Every structure is written in C-alpha cells, then in structure tokens.
Amino acid sequence: MHNNRIHNNSSSDNLESSHENKRDSQSTSPTESGDFTLDEDMSQDNNHSDTANSNTRNRTSSASEDDIDHSENREEQGLFDNLLSGEPIFENKEVLRPSYTPRKLPHRTEQINQMATILVSALRGDTPSNILIYGKTGTGKTASAKFVSQELESTSQKYDVACEVEYINCEVTDTQYRVLAQLANKFIEKNRNQIDKRIDELKTLQSSDQYLSGSASSAESIDSVDTADDTISKSPDESTGEYLNLSDIASPFDSARDLDDRIESLRADREEMELVPMTGWPTDRVYSTFFDAVDYHERVAVIMLDEVDKLVEKSGDDTLYNLSRMNSELDNSRISIIGISNDLKFTDFLDPRVKSSLGEEEIVFPPYDANQLRDILQYRADVSFKSDALTDDVIPLCAAFAAQEHGDARRALDLLRTAGELAERSQTNTVEEDHVRQAQDKIELDRVIEVVRTLPTQSKIVLYSIILLEKNGVHSINTGEVFNIYKRLCEELDTDVLTQRRVTDLISELDMLGIVNAIVVSKGRYGRTKEISLSVPIEETETVLLSDSRLGNIENAQPFVQARFDN
Numbered sequence: 001m002h003n004n005r006i007h008n009n010s011s012s013d014n015l016e017s018s019h020e021n022k023r024d025s026q027s028t029s030p031t032e033s034g035d036f037t038l039d040e041d042m043s044q045d046n047n048h049s050d051t052a053n054s055n056t057r058n059r060t061s062s063a064s065e066d067d068i069d070h071s072e073n074r075e076e077q078g079l080f081d082n083l084l085s086g087e088p089i090f091e092n093k094e095v096l097r098p099s100y101t102p103r104k105l106p107h108r109t110e111q112i113n114q115m116a117t118i119l120v121s122a123l124r125g126d127t128p129s130n131i132l133i134y135g136k137t138g139t140g141k142t143a144s145a146k147f148v149s150q151e152l153e154s155t156s157q158k159y160d161v162a163c164e165v166e167y168i169n170c171e172v173t174d175t176q177y178r179v180l181a182q183l184a185n186k187f188i189e190k191n192r193n194q195i196d197k198r199i200d201e202l203k204t205l206q207s208s209d210q211y212l213s214g215s216a217s218s219a220e221s222i223d224s225v226d227t228a229d230d231t232i233s234k235s236p237d238e239s240t241g242e243y244l245n246l247s248d249i250a251s252p253f254d255s256a257r258d259l260d261d262r263i264e265s266l267r268a269d270r271e272e273m274e275l276v277p278m279t280g281w282p283t284d285r286v287y288s289t290f291f292d293a294v295d296y297h298e299r300v301a302v303i304m305l306d307e308v309d310k311l312v313e314k315s316g317d318d319t320l321y322n323l324s325r326m327n328s329e330l331d332n333s334r335i336s337i338i339g340i341s342n343d344l345k346f347t348d349f350l351d352p353r354v355k356s357s358l359g360e361e362e363i364v365f366p367p368y369d370a371n372q373l374r375d376i377l378q379y380r381a382d383v384s385f386k387s388d389a390l391t392d393d394v395i396p397l398c399a400a401f402a403a404q405e406h407g408d409a410r411r412a413l414d415l416l417r418t419a420g421e422l423a424e425r426s427q428t429n430t431v432e433e434d435h436v437r438q439a440q441d442k443i444e445l446d447r448v449i450e451v452v453r454t455l456p457t458q459s460k461i462v463l464y465s466i467i468l469l470e471k472n473g474v475h476s477i478n479t480g481e482v483f484n485i486y487k488r489l490c491e492e493l494d495t496d497v498l499t500q501r502r503v504t505d506l507i508s509e510l511d512m513l514g515i516v517n518a519i520v521v522s523k524g525r526y527g528r529t530k531e532i533s534l535s536v537p538i539e540e541t542e543t544v545l546l547s548d549s550r551l552g553n554i555e556n557a558q559p560f561v562q563a564r565f566d567n
C-alpha cells in the first residue's frame with residue numbers, strides 16, 4: 001500500500017542477522033518500567049527473605065535434633081547461617097540498580113518542565129515538535145524522558161486522548177530494519193488488542209434483544225453498550241476506506257446484518273495485520289507495515305529513540321529521514337520524535353533536512369556537581385538502606401568520586417551499591433568510607449577487565465606481548481621489542497602478522513584506553529622511540545587475555561621473550 005515511499009541508501013538493511021537483541025526485549029518501555037509495581041514486588045521480596053530466614057532457622061533447629069543422620073546437611077546450613085546471621089544493610093537494593101525508574105528526579109525539574117511544555121500539544125491532539133536531548137552519560141536523560149512519557153500516557157488516558165509513547169534503545173536496535181520492525185510490531189499489537197476489545201463489545205450488542213430480533217433501533221443500541229474506548233473519534237461515514245475506524249460502537253447499526261458485517265470487517269483487519277519478522281523482508285515492506293499500523297486510527301505517537309547517535313553511526317540517517325517526513329503522508333495519526341544522545345556531534349553527519357527536523361527543540365542535560373549528586377544519592381539511600389546503615393562520610397565520598405568522573409549519577413549509584421555489597425560481604429553492620437574506596441577500585445578494575453575482554457584479537461596479542469616483557473622484568477619497553485614478541489606469538493597462534501607501523505597504532509589505541517602508558521622519548525641521534533608500560537594490574541589482565549580461547553592455546557610463552565635478545 002505504501003511501498004516505495006521509503007528512502008533507503010543502505011541495501012544491507014535487508015540482510016538482517018537473526019540475532020535480534022536480547023537486551024532490547026528487556027529495555028523498559030515507559031509503560032513497562034514498573035515504577036508503580038516495584039515497591040510491591042520488593043515488599044514481596046522482603047517478605048520472601050523473611051520467610052527464608054525463619055525457614056532456615058526452623059531447619060537449623062530440626063537438624064540439631066537429628067544431628068547424626070543429617071550431619072552433611074547441617075554443614076551446608078552452617079554455610080548459609082553464617083551469611084544470614086549479620087544484620088542486613090539493605091532495605092531494598094533494587095532501588096540502586098540502573099533498571100529502577102525513580103519517581104523523583106532532583107535537579108532535573110527544569111528539563112522535565114521543558115519536555116512537558118513541548119509534549120503537552122499531544123494532549124490537545126496536535127503534533128508536538130521533535131525534541132533532541134543531549135548530555136553526558138549518567139546525567140538523567142533517559143530517566144527524565146521516561147518519567148515524562150509515563151506522565152504523558154497516564155494523562156492521555158485520563159482525558160481520553162489517543163497518545164502513545166514507544167521507547168527504543170538504538171544501542172541494541174541499531175538498524176533501520178530493526179527499528180521499523182519493532183515499531184510496526186508494537187503498533188500492530190496495540191491495534192489487535194483494541195480490535196479484540198471492540199469485537200467483544202459488538203458481540204455484546206449482537207446478543208442484546210433488539211439485534212436478536214433482527215430489527216435494531218439505533219438509539220437503543222447505542223445505549224445498550226458501554227462506549228469505553230473512545231480514542232477513535234472518526235465516524236464510519238468519514239472512513240477513508242483504507243483506514244478502518246472503530247468508532248461504530250457509538251454509532252447506529254441499521255440492522256443485525258450491518259452489525260455482523262462490521263464484526264467481520266474488524267476480524268478481516270485483524271487477520272491482515274501481520275507481524276514483521278526480525279529478518280527477511282525488504283525494508284520498504286517493513287516501512288509500509290509500520291506506516292499502516294500507526295495510521296490505523298487517529299493518534300499521536302511519540303517515538304523515543306535513546307542513544308540515537310548509535311543508530312546513525314551504524315546505519316546512517318535513513319531511519320530518521322523516513323520517520324521525520326512521515327507526517328506529511330499520514331492521514332489519521334501524527335508522529336513526533338524524541339532523540340536522546342550522549343554526543344551532539346552526531347548531528348554533523350545528518351542530512352540538513354533531518355538535522356533541522358530532529359532538532360526543532362533541543363534540551364541540554366548538564367553534568368551534576370558533587371552537591372547535586374549528594375541529593376540524588378541521599379534520596380535513593382533513604383529507600384534502599386536500613387536506617388543508620390551508612391556512616392556520615394559515605395554519601396559525600398561517593399558523590400565526590402562520581403563528580404570527578406564527569407558528574408555521572410549512574411557511577412555514583414554504582415559506587416554506593418557496591419560499597420554496600422562489600423560491607424555486607426564483610427559482615428559489618430555499617431557501610432564505611434573504606435568500603436567506598438574499595439568499591440571505587442573494584443569498579444575501576446571491572447571496567448578494565450571489560451575493556452580488555454572486548455579488545456580485537458590483534459590488540460590482545462600486542463597487549464599480551466607487553467605483559468610478557470613486563471613479567472620478565474623488562475623495563476622501558478620499546479615498540480621494536482613489543483613487535484618481536486608479537487611476531488612470535490602470531491606465528492605460534494597461526495594468525496596474520498601486522499606491520500610494525502600498524503602495531504605502533506594499536507599500542508597508541510591501548511594508550512588511549514588507559515591500558516598502557518606510552519611516552520615518546522628522544523634517543524638523541526638514534527631518533528625517538530616510545531617507552532611502554534602497563535597501566536593495569538598485570539595478573540588480572542593476563543587472566544582475562546588467556547580466557548580468550550585463541551590466546552589460551554599458547555602453551556608456554558616464556559621462550560618468546562628470548563626473541564628480544566635475538567634482535
């Protein structure tokens with residue numbers, strides 16, 4: 001129906017790999033975020049752990065009555081008894097996890113109000129301007145946008161206005177095909193649910209006396225059915241034919257036959273709504289399916305594209321181009337886009353039309369300072385920790401560490417949670433300053449491990465060469481020495497050997513990632529060379545490298561170091 005409307009430069013979009021993100025299915029949509037159910041869930045969790053506690057106690061006492069037969073069991077219980085014996089530090093740890101959507105967002109009132117002022121037009125049935133939100137990581141962009149969406153959806157229900165928000169995390173859903181498929185399927189699901197509901201209502205009407213007798217009085221028939229869902233405001237007479245509307249529940253049916261026909265046509269619509277597979281269709285078919293699904297009835301659809309820069313980086317600006325010009329073709333509905341990004345520079349790569357359309361309104365989220373982070377942490381700590389579980393220095397120290405990073409609230413919350421977990425593990429009743437310092441080291445080490453684990457194989461071999469040299473007591477390692485060991489390792493692993501120039505580039509990349517420190521030193525008439533040293537803990541890094549199956553094959557790396565002297 002709407003084929004060939006699509007603008008598509010990348011043919012690769014059609015060749016979708018089938019491993020559609022797992023994380024995407026986890027990504028919390030505004031309506032799924034569980035903000036209002038979380039407390040309940042948590043209290044259930046707490047009850048559960050209380051029960052677990054008392055069960056454990058009961059089991060322990062019965063074991064002591066029968067200690068000869070069950071001595072082995074008793075040992076197991078002893079293990080857990082020990083851990084359960086300390087006072088719990090956390091009241092509700094989930095509140096400190098990134099998946100939790102807080103109900104209150106201190107220091108974001110201005111940005112939230114800005115968003116609300118723009119989006120309020122959706123509640124008046126108009127199309128809100130597109131919004132581009134940007135700011136560094138952990139500055140509350142996603143949390144604020146989700147908060148505003150929840151409010152928008154709940155207010156739209158209150159006033160019976162058709163306004164829906166769809167959230168997509170483009171870090172995971174990173175191609176045009178996937179974005180459009182995900183949107184199409186979300187709207188198809190919504191349409192199907194609405195049709196089912198409407199068919200049920202019509203069936204109720206069908207079984208009412210007037211229709212059973214075959215001669216319906218229209219006025220009576222209107223009154224006989226609950227017209228609950230009035231989000232669709234067009235009457236059947238206005239129907240364009242292609243876009244069926246559902247408002248006939250409030251409209252007269254001249255005969256039982258008309259009513260039957262209506263039910264049949266709704267069923268036919270439902271049948272026609274085919275979900276988009278995660279791979280295999282041409283992109284223009286996916287686009288037209290999404291187009292038809294969103295335009296099935298009158299509504300304002302707000303599409304929130306989180307990490308939109310990742311989508312542009314991976315698959316260009318086709319998706320944004322197609323979405324931003326849809327309004328001129330939609331008959332019944334309107335769409336509005338909220339793009340969220342860490343990186344404003346990505347707009348430099350956009351087609352000027354897309355850039356001006358997406359950036360109709362821009363909202364900046366500045367980094368938090370240490371005082372603001374304190375407030376954010378305090379609010380969360382009040383809910384997540386038992387009272388008096390934190391010593392006075394803990395929150396200011398977490399806030400100070402995170403403010404040094406770049407005012408990242410996620411980092412501050414991670415620090416606080418990890419400090420609590422470390423205190424819990426050491427079975428103390430309070431979280432102390434020292435736990436925060438340990439947490440800072442642990443998070444830093446975890447970051448390094450993650451970076452090393454995800455390095456490309458060639459960089460891993462270069463890094464392993466540096467480790468081997470350091471382990472053998474070589475100081476002031478230079479590029480030539482690294483290259484010699486690297487070459488030997490490649491031969492042993494049977495992989496391609498890069499040029500020394502390329503290896504030098506890889507060393508610079510490792511330097512930029514903070515894994516090695518490479519300084520350029522002048523050697524007088526011998527020119528300049530790099531002196532390389534490791535910036536990360538050697539044992540842990542080596543373990544991560546050798547956990548890669550390709551590097552794990554190196555039987556005994558010791559002889560390679562001799563290569564240094566063979567030069």
Ligand SMILES: Nc1ncnc2c1ncn2[C@@H]1O[C@H](COP(=O)(O)OP(=O)(O)OP(=O)(O)O)[C@@H](O)[C@H]1O
Nearest residue numbers: 098105106108137138139140141142143376409410
């Ligand atoms: N003002 C605030 N009040 C309470 N919690 C906040 C606030 N700002 C951020 N947070 C919390 O910090 C964490 C990170 O926030 P969020 O995901 O919104 O950041 P972001 O700016 O979208 O980061 P990224 O760009 O990395 O996705 C979340 O757990 C969020 O709940």
